[in-house]
Amino acid sequence: MPYTVDFDTVSTTGLESSPVAxxxxxxxxxxxxxxxxxxxxxxxVEPADAARPIIDRVHRIxxxxxxIVIASRPLEATEFxxxxxxxxxxxxxxxxxxxxxxxxxxxxxxxxxxxxxxxMEVPAELASFKFARQKSKLAGTIRxxxxxxxxxx
Numbered sequence: 001m002p003y004t005v006d007f008d009t010v011s012t013t014g015l016e017s018s019p020v021a022x023x024x025x026x027x028x029x030x031x032x033x034x035x036x037x038x039x040x041x042x043x044x045v046e047p048a049d050a051a052r053p054i055i056d057r058v059h060r061i062x063x064x065x066x067x068i069v070i071a072s073r074p075l076e077a078t079e080f081x082x083x084x085x086x087x088x089x090x091x092x093x094x095x096x097x098x099x100x101x102x103x104x105x106x107x108x109x110x111x112x113x114x115x116x117x118x119x120m121e122v123p124a125e126l127a128s129f130k131f132a133r134q135k136s137k138l139a140g141t142i143r144x145x146x147x148x149x150x151x152x153x
Contacts, residue, residue, distance in 0.1 A: 001047075002044045002045065003045050003046070004044045005028055005029055005043045005044065007032045007033040007036070007138060010022075012024075013025075014047060014075060014076050015028070015075055015076070017075065018075065018095055019095070019120075020118070024095045024117045026138040026140060027118075028043075028091055029138045030136045031043060031089065033138065039083065043078070045076040045077065045078045046077065046078065047075070048074040048075055051076070054088055054090065055077050055090050057100075058090050060153070061112060061153055062098070065150065065151065066147060069125060070092060070096070070125060071123065071125060072093050073093045075091050075093050077090045084103055084105050084108065085102065085103050085108075085109075086100075086103075086104055087100070094120055094123060096114065096115070096116060096120070096126075097114070097117070098115075102149070112147055113144060114144060115143070115144045116144070117139065117142070130145060
């Protein structure tokens with residue numbers, strides 16, 4: 001069942017098994033606030049078992065573009081389109097959030113973004129990336145990185 005993420009009252013609903021559940025919930029709420037403010041889009045997620053096609057697509061892009069296989073268990077995912085951009089998000093048990101920004105128009109921006117919840121270690125499979133820090137009232141310190149998608153998906 002889809003869950004609407006509330007950024008006014010941060011909840012760990014669906015993320016309880018994460019050792020950094022509070023920080024991951026803050027990270028998820030931070031994303032919800034961004035999409036509400038920028039696109040007037042309500043951010044909803046669904047449990048991983050109901051979102052298998054989304055997770056499979058994100059994992060395929062990671063594997064084919066960079067040979068990355070995420071070791072952590074996915075907890076939730078979502079996919080939606082705002083304006084001409086298709087967004088896919090997967091939230092993992094270890095506190096990682098991965099998003100795929102895929103502009104539908106030919107020649108548009110296409111990238112994979114990684115965000116690490118406050119308090120989590122950089123996963124071994126992402127050790128080659130450099131992470132920038134960003135402060136968030138909802139999520140504490142978020143560390144983020146990305147790479148540009150080169151192929152069509």
